[in-house]
Amino acid sequence: MDSGSTLRVEKSNLKPVIKKTYVLDTNVLLHDPTAIAAFNEHRVVIPMTVLEELDHIKDRHDKTVSREARIAIQMIDKVVDAATPQEIQAGVEVPGSAMDGPLGTLAIYPDQLLTDSSEIPFLDATQDQANDNRIINVALRLQAERPSEFVCLVTKDINMRIKAKGSGLLHVEDYRRDRVLDDIDLLAKGYEHLEGDFWSGISEVDTLREGDCTLHRVPRKSLPQAYPNMFLFDDNDFMAFVKRIDSDYVYLRCDSRDNLMHRRFWGLTPRNLEQAMAMALLEDDNVDMTVMTGPAGSGKTLLALAYGLHAILEQKRYNKLIVARSTPPIAEDIGFLPGTEEEKMAPWLAAFDDNLEILHGADESCNGSIEYVKERANIQFKSLNFMRGRSFNNAYIIIDESQGLTQFQLKSVISRVGADSKIVVLGNLAQIDNKYISPLTSGLTYLVEKSKAYPHAGIMHVNGIVRSRLAAFAEENL
Incomplete structure (x- = not known):
């Protein structure tokens, strides 16, 4: 290089951040009450119809969904509380929505003012689909007003996504922030x-x-x-x-397979290698939480219950056995049941009585043995809907049917575990009865993936139907 030559520096032109507009459906905020902060530097729009739906849902008897509606409303209020009406409609910055660079904004769209226009597609507000159509109309109007921008409707309702695309909306997505796996x-x-x-x-x-x-x-x-x-x-x-x-x-x-297969809890021995490995995790003092997944009839509940009785009555490790699950109706709501909390929970926790019968079926007086064990082991049946704010110390806790819980719900439950306690989380991802949750977005899937690297958590997929050959056929073919 000549001494007189100069070093040439080429400027690199950075492309400006293209802000996108996301219109959120109500079910997104129910699924993740913090969703308004999940879109980084982009613009989030909440139609007035969504706020109206949240207002109705927050007073429902279903404590889980009403609680999440209230949390979503509180999140929105924190953002727009000090803003003027004009600022709210234009967009208010969402604090902490991005680590660096520009913040995202949140806007409330007064969709009640929308009317039919021959130039812009408009879904009629029929009685059955009024709210869905009004939310879709907001996205269609924003797309028409900003043809050069990316406008997207975000909803977990599959049929609503189809309707929106069929009406001419170019971008429609499911809410994917809670997905930790692609498959x-x-x-x-x-x-x-x-x-x-x-x-x-x-x-x-x-x-x-x-x-x-x-x-x-x-x-x-x-x-x-x-x-x-x-x-x-x-x-x-x-x-x-x-x-x-x-x-x-x-x-x-x-280790050896023979050593694993010779474990025994409360008279129960493993029937396959996966059950044996699960029993080893349950017995490990270093494992504070065991997550067991697997199909119906694979023995998850039986293993968890057998170890609980073994640890409380024989090893004196814990003072009580707490069995908990959420109580959404699978088919029809059976109404308000009379009695104590345990009596109200009986219809949903009958599976544990069935497993106690398996463990004590050979006793001379089966019913007497079961009642005796319930009293001696201090077995308590709880609803997850009423566990917030509580703390369980020196307890062995079983969370059943967790596949229908959200990430937020499972976190709130696990954070209740106190000192000298162990928790066992059970679930079958093939039996989700929550319409807003899929196997990929289930709190159970999230828990498995997030806790597998934690040195005090154990995971086991218990396969192999041991209930009956008919149960195996139904699980695989029906």
């Missing part, structure tokens, strides 16, 4: 089956002692998918448990 088949199972011989694929291994435990240390790159408290087994006799993981190594504790 439910990728959900962590708590174990990995390795083909062939495990040791043949390991380049180096060290052996060390920690207390009375022998650990094998292998490079992290040899097991890139490993996470704490998972099981590994191959086609031969290799069986190992991931004790812990650091940035460079995976620490394995070798």
